Amino acid sequence: MFSYLGGKKFQAKWISGYFPKHDTYVEPFGGAFWVYFVGNINANNNVYNDYNRYLTNVFHCAKNNRSEFIKQLKSYKPQLRNLFEKFHNELVPLTYDLELGDVETASKYMYIETQTFSGLTIEKAKFVDLKGIYKSKYEQFIDKLENPKYTNKIDNITNIENLSYADCIKKYDSKYTFFYCDPPYFNMEDYYTKEFGHDEHLKLSETLKSIKGKFALSYYDFPLLSKWFPKSKYNWQEKAFNRQNSSKKVGTAKGKEILILNYWQIL
Numbered sequence: 001m002f003s004y005l006g007g008k009k010f011q012a013k014w015i016s017g018y019f020p021k022h023d024t025y026v027e028p029f030g031g032a033f034w035v036y037f038v039g040n041i042n043a044n045n046n047v048y049n050d051y052n053r054y055l056t057n058v059f060h061c062a063k064n065n066r067s068e069f070i071k072q073l074k075s076y077k078p079q080l081r082n083l084f085e086k087f088h089n090e091l092v093p094l095t096y097d098l099e100l101g102d103v104e105t106a107s108k109y110m111y112i113e114t115q116t117f118s119g120l121t122i123e124k125a126k127f128v129d130l131k132g133i134y135k136s137k138y139e140q141f142i143d144k145l146e147n148p149k150y151t152n153k154i155d156n157i158t159n160i161e162n163l164s165y166a167d168c169i170k171k172y173d174s175k176y177t178f179f180y181c182d183p184p185y186f187n188m189e190d191y192y193t194k195e196f197g198h199d200e201h202l203k204l205s206e207t208l209k210s211i212k213g214k215f216a217l218s219y220y221d222f223p224l225l226s227k228w229f230p231k232s233k234y235n236w237q238e239k240a241f242n243r244q245n246s247s248k249k250v251g252t253a254k255g256k257e258i259l260i261l262n263y264w265q266i267l
Contacts, residue, residue, distance in 0.1 A: 001062075001150070002110070002141050003118050004032035004055075008182060008218065011241050011257050012038035015180070018237060018259060020214055020266050022178035028165035029182050030055065037153050043178070049161040049168040053096045054109045054122070056162040061106040062145060063154050070145050072107040078136040079115065084127045087111050092123055100162070114138040165200075169207055177213035185220060205229065208262070217260040225258070235261040 008015060009032075016039025025043035027036065030050040035041070048059050061069040076083060087108040098105050109122065114137040116125035130136055144150040161168055169179060183204055205228040208215050219225055229236075237259040 001032045001034065001037055001144060002114055003137055004113070005121065006182060006185060007032045007034050009034040009038060011035075011218075011239075013040070014239055014241075014257075015216065015218065015259055016040045018216060018261060018266060019178060019180070020263060022214065023176040024172060024174070024178065026168065026172045026177060026179050027182070028163075028168040028179060029184075030059070031182065033059070035180055035182070036157075037150065045158045046156055047159040047161060047168075047172055048157050049163055049165070051162065051164055053098060053100075053162050054091075054094060054105070056160060057098060057100050057102055058106045058110060059154075059157065060100045060160050061103050063157055063160060065101055065103050066145060066151070066154075068103050069106060070142060072103050073110065073138075073142050073145070076107065076111055078111075078138040079130060079132075081127050081129065084112060084115055084125075088122075088125060092125075094122065100160075110141060111138060114141050165204065166207055169211060173211045173213050175212045177211075179208070179211070179213060179215040180218075181208065181215060182218040202228065214263050215261070219258045219260065220255055221258055225260075229260045235264050237261070 012035045015035055019039070019041070022043055024045040024047065025036070025041055026047040026049065027033065028049050030048040032055075033048055036046060036048070048056070050056050091105070091108060091112070112122055112125050115128060116122075117128055120126060145154075161171075163171065165181070165183070172179075181204070183201065201224075208217065217229070239257050241255055241257050
């Protein structure tokens, strides 16, 4: 839906190609929800969850207060450094105590999120001056909120949650549920919310091993991963992609995307 740290825009179709049929689709680490928007997701229930309440608020406003949200977004002229810095000073440090449906805060948050160096968190955001050469991602985000290709998907989000990943999995787990999990990168947890520390990777693995539903888990490889999810017991799929937030240009850094599944047959 918009550029965000760890987003899976370019990997979404490949990832979703391994998804089985399911009644309920859940992303405990929703982020920008790219796999849902770009991938082939066709479930009766679609659940967005993220522990970052500001992100949850953006999706809440996009679904439930869209006209007001668009109006507020359009009231701010894009690519103004002073306005960017003003909103940054107002929001940072993030307090996470906002009410869902706060259109003004959602608009200011997205003004920063879509006009900073790609991959930086709001706290570390730095303004990018496009000098009128390119259309800003802020304007592109507004366009998406008026584009049926995206609004139909937004309207089909049945639940928007602001839970921990563990509480989200516990709440929605059933034999009819499919979880797509894209946790913070290993050893890069500090770039995300404070909820997911280094030790949470092991806890996540233990949680997923106990669920009734099916899951697909995204990672870049690290030594403990094959210990937690042995290839003899789990279905590993791998593919090289340009690293997140690098471009599609030839010669950009490659990363090997790993998708771990607790099922073998795709029905």
